Amino acid sequence: MTIAAKLVWADPKDGEAAAKQLLRGAVSAVRELTANLNASNNEATVQASFALEAMAMAASEPGREYRRNSLAKALAKALEGAVDDVARNVLIRALQLVGGDDEVPALAKCLEIEGSFDTALLALRQIGTEEACLAIKNSLARAKGSRRARLAAALADFDDSCCHSDIPELVAGVLAKAKPEDAPMLWTALAKLGYAGVAPALGKALKGESKSRAAVARGCLSLLARNCLTEDDVAAAIAELFKAERESVPSMTALLDNTEGDGGSLPYLLGMASSEDKVVQEAAANLLIEDFAGSSVTETIIHYYQVHKVDTGKHDWSELRQVLIRVLGLRGDVAARPFLMALLHDPDAAIRKSAMEAIENLMGQLDRRVLVATTIL
Amino acid sequence: MMSKKAAKGAKSPSKAAPNVVSKEILGGPGQPGANDRINHAVIGLGGMGQGHLGYVLKDPQAKLVAVCDVMQSRVKAALEKVGGDCRGYRDFREMIDHEDIDVVHVVTPPHWHALQNIYALDAGCDVWAEKPMTRTIAEGQHIADAVRRNGRVFRLNTWFRLYGAFYGLGVDIKPLKKLVQNGLLGWPLTVRISAHTGFAWKASMWTGKLGLPPEKPPADIDYDLWLGPAPYKPYTSHRVSPSFRGYWDYDGGGLADMGQHYLDPVQYILDKDDTSPTEIEATAPWPQHPDVVGLWGQVEMKYADGCKLVLESCEWGPEETKDKPFIEGPLGKVYRNFRTEPEHLAELVVELPDPEPQISDFNVSIRTRQKFGLNELNGNRSNILVHLANCAIRTGRKLHFDPETLRFQNDEVANRLAEQPMRLPWGLL
Numbered sequence: 001m002t003i004a005a006k007l008v009w010a011d012p013k014d015g016e017a018a019a020k021q022l023l024r025g026a027v028s029a030v031r032e033l034t035a036n037l038n039a040s041n042n043e044a045t046v047q048a049s050f051a052l053e054a055m056a057m058a059a060s061e062p063g064r065e066y067r068r069n070s071l072a073k074a075l076a077k078a079l080e081g082a083v084d085d086v087a088r089n090v091l092i093r094a095l096q097l098v099g100g101d102d103e104v105p106a107l108a109k110c111l112e113i114e115g116s117f118d119t120a121l122l123a124l125r126q127i128g129t130e131e132a133c134l135a136i137k138n139s140l141a142r143a144k145g146s147r148r149a150r151l152a153a154a155l156a157d158f159d160d161s162c163c164h165s166d167i168p169e170l171v172a173g174v175l176a177k178a179k180p181e182d183a184p185m186l187w188t189a190l191a192k193l194g195y196a197g198v199a200p201a202l203g204k205a206l207k208g209e210s211k212s213r214a215a216v217a218r219g220c221l222s223l224l225a226r227n228c229l230t231e232d233d234v235a236a237a238i239a240e241l242f243k244a245e246r247e248s249v250p251s252m253t254a255l256l257d258n259t260e261g262d263g264g265s266l267p268y269l270l271g272m273a274s275s276e277d278k279v280v281q282e283a284a285a286n287l288l289i290e291d292f293a294g295s296s297v298t299e300t301i302i303h304y305y306q307v308h309k310v311d312t313g314k315h316d317w318s319e320l321r322q323v324l325i326r327v328l329g330l331r332g333d334v335a336a337r338p339f340l341m342a343l344l345h346d347p348d349a350a351i352r353k354s355a356m357e358a359i360e361n362l363m364g365q366l367d368r369r370v371l372v373a374t375t376i377l
Numbered sequence: 378m379m380s381k382k383a384a385k386g387a388k389s390p391s392k393a394a395p396n397v398v399s400k401e402i403l404g405g406p407g408q409p410g411a412n413d414r415i416n417h418a419v420i421g422l423g424g425m426g427q428g429h430l431g432y433v434l435k436d437p438q439a440k441l442v443a444v445c446d447v448m449q450s451r452v453k454a455a456l457e458k459v460g461g462d463c464r465g466y467r468d469f470r471e472m473i474d475h476e477d478i479d480v481v482h483v484v485t486p487p488h489w490h491a492l493q494n495i496y497a498l499d500a501g502c503d504v505w506a507e508k509p510m511t512r513t514i515a516e517g518q519h520i521a522d523a524v525r526r527n528g529r530v531f532r533l534n535t536w537f538r539l540y541g542a543f544y545g546l547g548v549d550i551k552p553l554k555k556l557v558q559n560g561l562l563g564w565p566l567t568v569r570i571s572a573h574t575g576f577a578w579k580a581s582m583w584t585g586k587l588g589l590p591p592e593k594p595p596a597d598i599d600y601d602l603w604l605g606p607a608p609y610k611p612y613t614s615h616r617v618s619p620s621f622r623g624y625w626d627y628d629g630g631g632l633a634d635m636g637q638h639y640l641d642p643v644q645y646i647l648d649k650d651d652t653s654p655t656e657i658e659a660t661a662p663w664p665q666h667p668d669v670v671g672l673w674g675q676v677e678m679k680y681a682d683g684c685k686l687v688l689e690s691c692e693w694g695p696e697e698t699k700d701k702p703f704i705e706g707p708l709g710k711v712y713r714n715f716r717t718e719p720e721h722l723a724e725l726v727v728e729l730p731d732p733e734p735q736i737s738d739f740n741v742s743i744r745t746r747q748k749f750g751l752n753e754l755n756g757n758r759s760n761i762l763v764h765l766a767n768c769a770i771r772t773g774r775k776l777h778f779d780p781e782t783l784r785f786q787n788d789e790v791a792n793r794l795a796e797q798p799m800r801l802p803w804g805l806l
Contacts, residue, residue: 054664212470215500249528283528
């Protein structure tokens with residue numbers, strides 16, 4: 001503890017030297033430091049916390065893997081002998097930084113202890129290996145209630161390379177029996193896992209009375225559409241968004257994100273551009289500008305414009321036409337220029353103004369000067 | 378923790394969308410019209426929360442419909458202050474359930490920022506968020522994704538890239554931006570953000586306290602909900618507002634508190650809104666405490682093109698910035714109060730073209746759906762600067778960062794600091 005006392009807000013050179021000294025006898029140092037950790041958070045606890053942090057950071061320096069391994073083993077050994085939750089949780093947090101597969105068994109035992117369950121689960125998720133995943137699965141088999149739900153949700157943190165194929169079904173099984181308050185956490189997990197079977201439950205929540213649960217469901221369906229691996233599953237996720245909110249930005253974005261380069265979604269997007277909901281209208285316009293390249297798209301937009309150029313009285317088509325004109329100006333396809341030039345003679349002053357701005361955006365200031373000079377404007 | 382999204386090669390969120398909407402004030406379903414008042418709600422009623430109440434109450438276009446805090450005394454005091462039919466809540470989810478909100482102000486401690494921002498965005502609200510934008514590097518991308526998938530507008534609550542005297546520098550950002558963008562200082566540039574150039578880092582003010590014994594949480598606070606996604610730690614009164622800034626689980630000291638105010642305008646001046654430094658090195662007491670944020674002396678962050686940020690607290694270690702310029706390049710320097718070398722640079726500014734205009738009125742963003750000047754994309758880049766600095770302070774070594782993947786190179790522990798799981802049931806989409 002003499003060394004630990006020197007580490008409280010130490011000069012970095014002194015800290016580094018002390019850390020190296022502690023790491024030379026990592027097992028005994030960790031044991032001694034652990035004995036000084038207690039719930040009163042007294043001076044000895046503070047010094048021990050500094051010392052463990054110093055050891056963790058110094059041992060994890062890139063290229064010194066052997067140091068990290070020996071420290072992590074010492075922490076795990078001390079963890080098994082820790083006398084209370086305070087000591088256990090400090091050690092677990094150090095292992096969250098430097099732990100690996102070898103330390104998983106010691107952390108897994110902490111999942112069975114009430115006062116260290118959450119901390120150990122965080123550490124195992126951060127370690128993120130197949131061993132850690134397996135430890136959580138094993139604990140899940142014995143757990144009940146909300147603890148069971150948390151373990152199941154944690155399984156979604158493990159990437160494909162260590163994800164057992166049964167995990168999505170396992171999480172779905174937990175969701176089926178979960179308390180309502182645990183459902184959003186499990187929806188999120190299943191969306192991360194790309195499990196399309198959760199889509200109907202999300203669709204139901206999206207149409208439910210709780211706007212906060214609907215918010216989670218909406219985000220989950222978007223995430224699910226991105227994470228599903230088959231086209232049918234992607235379609236199932238997007239379909240639930242559409243059933244609940246046909247005309248919405250999340251529906252539109254989910255569809256377009258998953259049909260990149262697919263001209264089939266263009267008419268739908270143009271329909272959205274004529275939405276009375278301004279948020280939807282502008283989001284559609286942005287997507288037309290950013291996500292659909294090529295002159296054939298320009299032609300489709302122009303055709304759509306021409307079809308809707310007559311005011312039916314049911315809708316403000318003038319505003320839609322202005323949006324489409326701006327879209328043509330900002331898409332950067334010069335094929336739109338002749339069409340825009342012709343609109344400079346439109347009887348509607350707002351259309352002429354929009355066309356002028358679009359030409360400026362498409363061709364630059366020079367065009368405007370030329371147009372002014374030739375008295376077209 | 379690579380997601381399936383990454384494995385599948387999902388499309389990355391778009392860059393700032395071009396402005397396509399007409400300048401007319403829009404109205405209609407889903408969007409407040411020119412004469413509609415915009416419904417605001419504020420989550421978090423501490424010191425900054427009072428500031429946000431003021432923003433809303435002063436704005437004739439705004440109506441405050443709800444306030445929320447895990448401390449019931451704060452909710453009560455806020456309701457007494459604002460009067461009218463504004464309603465109070467303890468849990469932000471209940472507030473979303475029961476209110477018709479256009480804009481949510483997220484003014485809670487940073488460990489809540491990403492979660493509450495995303496909740497609000499997925500509930501179809503625009504967001505006015507406090508800085509730092511997130512508590513970790515990885516969380517920012519989740520917010521950007523949520524903004525995009527919902528087509529919402531997002532503003533971060535710092536404004537010096539847009540207007541206002543830039544703290545103690547004695548000048549606003551515009552003339553500096555003009556000098557830099559016209560190449561009058563040369564390239565690469567070094568910027569010093571130090572007490573000596575006009576920027577107090579509040580490092581001592583926002584350190585935590587060591588050795589505090591656990592206390593019983595008062596009945597007024599829902600402590601579990603205050604902790605939310607943060608790991609459980611026994612309650613002490615110093616752990617909660619406003620001194621939460623001194624604890625790593627919730628914030629990152631004065632550096633995180635002031636960092637986006639000071640660094641975001643610099644990022645804008647240097648035209649670094651879409652990238653991050655590649656090398657970061659700090660001088661600070663080491664080791665740091667695993668729970669309590671301590672002091673620091675200097676942080677240097679270098680971009681791939683050689684531009685460099687030098688942060689200096691002047692509260693620990695040697696002070697190297699005395700009599701040095703705020704910004705310098707091979708052709709010129711700018712000191713406090715816009716003293717320049719060579720002297721004629723200051724006079725030249727008047728003749729230089731203005732920078733591209735930025736939207737500085739959030740009501741305009743809300744009504745026209747154009748991105749606010751400081752939004753989820755450029756805001757996340759300046760947010761990352763803060764966290765890069767703190768990761769270097771905490772690890773005590775030079776870090777190498779990839780601005781594309783947002784991961785540290787060959788440093789597992791630094792990456793574990795950059796991306797941390799949340800205490801369940803809380804988690805990010």
